[in-house]
Amino acid sequence: MNFNTACIHAGVEPEPVTGAIMTPIFQTSTYVQPELGVHKGYEYTRTNNPTRAVLQNALAALEGARFGLCFATGMAATDALVSSLKAGDHMLCCDDVYGGTYRLLKNVRAQHGIQSCFVDFSDLALVEKSIRPETRWIWIESPTNPTLKVIDIRAVVEIGHKRGIRVAVDNTFMTPYFQRPFELGADLVMHSCTKYLNGHSDVVMGCLITNHEDLYEQLKFIQNAAGGVPSPFDCFLVLRGLKTLAVRMQRHQENAFDVANFLIARKEVRRVSYPGLRSHPQYELAKRQASGFGGMVSFELAGGLEAARAFAGALKVFALAESLGGVESLCDHPAIMTHASVPRELREKLGITDGLIRLSVGIESADDLTADLAQALDSIR
Numbered sequence: 035m036n037f038n039t040a041c042i043h044a045g046v047e048p049e050p051v052t053g054a055i056m057t058p059i060f061q062t063s064t065y066v067q068p069e070l071g072v073h074k075g076y077e078y079t080r081t082n083n084p085t086r087a088v089l090q091n092a093l094a095a096l097e098g099a100r101f102g103l104c105f106a107t108g109m110a111a112t113d114a115l116v117s118s119l120k121a122g123d124h125m126l127c128c129d130d131v132y133g134g135t136y137r138l139l140k141n142v143r144a145q146h147g148i149q150s151c152f153v154d155f156s157d158l159a160l161v162e163k164s165i166r167p168e169t170r171w172i173w174i175e176s177p178t179n180p181t182l183k184v185i186d187i188r189a190v191v192e193i194g195h196k197r198g199i200r201v202a203v204d205n206t207f208m209t210p211y212f213q214r215p216f217e218l219g220a221d222l223v224m225h226s227c228t229k230y231l232n233g234h235s236d237v238v239m240g241c242l243i244t245n246h247e248d249l250y251e252q253l254k255f256i257q258n259a260a261g262g263v264p265s266p267f268d269c270f271l272v273l274r275g276l277k278t279l280a281v282r283m284q285r286h287q288e289n290a291f292d293v294a295n296f297l298i299a300r301k302e303v304r305r306v307s308y309p310g311l312r313s314h315p316q317y318e319l320a321k322r323q324a325s326g327f328g329g330m331v332s333f334e335l336a337g338g339l340e341a342a343r344a345f346a347g348a349l350k351v352f353a354l355a356e357s358l359g360g361v362e363s364l365c366d367h368p369a370i371m372t373h374a375s376v377p378r379e380l381r382e383k384l385g386i387t388d389g390l391i392r393l394s395v396g397i398e399s400a401d402d403l404t405a406d407l408a409q410a411l412d413s414i415r
């Protein structure tokens with residue numbers, strides 16, 4: 035099935051009792067059992083819910099995998115995987131991961147004996163060298179956030195698999211529309227469904243997807259035991275969002291190209307990072323590994339923090355807000371907003387400078403977006 039068709043149909047069947055074409059919101063906590071020990075597959079909504087079950091199937095189908103599990107947020111999904119580790123186990127992560135992933139591992143799970151380290155995955159020799167006897171998982175985010183570095187997923191998978199280590203990919207930025215981690219050998223895909231999958235900035239949710247039955251059973255046990263599940267209503271909203279994923283991603287990318295090309299030509303802008311630009315250091319890899327480049331663009335203002343303040347304050351169409359992946363365009367200042375929990379020295383090493391701006395390019399008219407950026411850049415003194 036073509037991906038455009040899959041977005042609308044994959045994993046979704048008409049509701050069996052009424053034939054409702056759209057999956058209803060099963061807003062119930064429990065299910066009546068006809069007799070002792072007999073039920074229809076549903077006992078309690080933390081364990082299972084029909085709206086969530088359909089969404090989990092749809093998400094797995096879109097990634098081309100067998101099993102999906104949804105969680106209350108992206109971080110709850112990541113934490114479910116981390117919860118499958120034991121004290122002393124080690125996770126090897128790429129260095130500019132999502133700030134919340136860093137915070138979870140370093141400030142929360144480290145207290146429970148989970149070790150983690152963060153290294154530059156564009157250096158494959160360093161990845162290999164950083165593996166320890168206790169390493170259980172390798173965690174990739176590509177393109178990275180917010181500097182949009184592209185990591186060679188297949189190469190990292192080969193390094194991990196040679197030693198029996200499983201590899202997870204946070205595919206939030208690309209979505210399965212552009213990037214298919216399972217085809218590159220990954221063992222697990224994580225999403226913040228909050229972003230492009232839902233696409234309308236009205237839900238927080240996360241998911242884990244895999245083909246390994248043993249891993250699925252373990253994570254499903256944790257999903258029920260720890261209980262970080264999303265509401266049936268939010269599952270309904272993400273199911274609705276998925277139907278337009280393909281058309282939205284296509285438009286996000288078209289607009290991102292226009293915005294990136296516009297920014298390159300401006301004197302206030304020092305460096306534009308978009309994997310679809312030939313000037314991007316991993317352009318060839320990005321082209322080979324994915325079918326597109328996404329809707330995120332980051333750039334550095336030559337005038338540093340002062341310029342960033344003036345620029346952010348002058349925007350009218352772009353909203354100054356955390357998050358990304360919705361239909362509306364957003365502007366983020368990583369050093370003060372999304373990545374404030376990353377220590378300053380590490381931020382500087384990663385290129386998260388005070389002049390760095392990250393744009394989530396929405397699906398408005400590209401002319402309106404570039405006009406807004408132009409007037410905001412003009413306002414910098």
Ligand SMILES: *Cc1c(COP(=O)(O)O)cnc(C)c1O
Binds near residue numbers: 132175206226229239
């Ligand atoms: C937002 C985000 C997360 C965390 O997801 P939440 O839904 O906010 O908990 C993880 N990874 C990436 C790349 C993200 O953008």
